[in-house]
Amino acid sequence: MNGSAVPPGRAAVITGIGSYLPPDVVTNDDLALRLDTSDAWIRTRTGIGRRHVVSPGTATSDLAVEAGARALESAGWDRVDAVVLATTTPDQPTPATAPQVASRLGLGTVAAFDVSAVCTGFLYGLATASGLIASGAAEQVLLVTADAFTTIIDPEDRGTAVIFGDGAGAVALRAGDADEPGAVGPLVLGSDGSLSHLIEVPGGGSRQRSSGKPVDPGDQFFKMLGRETYRHAVEHMTDASRTAVGRAGLEISDIDRLVAHQANARILEAVADRLEIPAGARLSNIEQVGNTGGASIPLLLAQATADGRLAAGHRVLLTAFGGGLSWGAATLVWPELRSV
Structure with a gap:
């Protein structure tokens, strides 16, 4: 990692993007075969019609490697100074999954570590990667967000099984100027641990294990209190977005893409x-x-770039909310990127 003097106005600039969805698809009609639900019920309450899911034996690192490779190809890079992986579903509790991703991508012994902020993972990862670049610790960073959420979902829980899918997205970030296209604008991040029970996996961690009691049935699965989560998500995403837009010297009316x-x-x-x-x-x-967890924002950015909904010059507002509770927002002017 580079430790040279930091030039003034140094910023992290997105210069490549990639995404990956596993090939297996589960439709609402598929879910209706085993759950008390229907395509109409799911669409009305969530807006979801289908989701991609990992096949048996596929792990988060497999998704991350695919998305990371595409982001590197988009940027035209074969090296980075650091790999940051934002995920809620690491391959193992330890070690971190990022070093395996870096190795499989042929990036050698670069710094690599995981970030955990659930569905806000991309924005927390973006802040982390931006900090590495702004401090002069790195010139080029690969940020990957990948989640195999269906591996922690109770397949019999209608409240969560209909919502989540699997996927990965990645961006390549380089050191650049704060006023150039692709430069990450002021980041707004927040959390509220007093409400951590709204989105959680109760079992499997040190608290449950140190109790000496076995995991209660179902506690190894992801749980979410939907009604309360909805209220906090809307409130915090809205407030963070307004703050991020203001810190960037913009008005909401200046935003071209949310x-x-x-x-x-x-x-x-x-x-x-x-x-x-x-x-x-x-x-x-x-x-x-x-809902692909932390991967949802970069997945959408990659897909919208590929199909033309997102074009160079668009002023973009990013915002997210997830477990922790955690939330965040940022703005940037979308750069000209090569879609792969």
């Missing part, structure tokens, strides 16, 4: 309505991929 964590169509609509973002500026892919 890219929010694809949690639930109702949440997305409520946030966009409160911010008064016009319909044509709201990007979404939740109908096709569901």
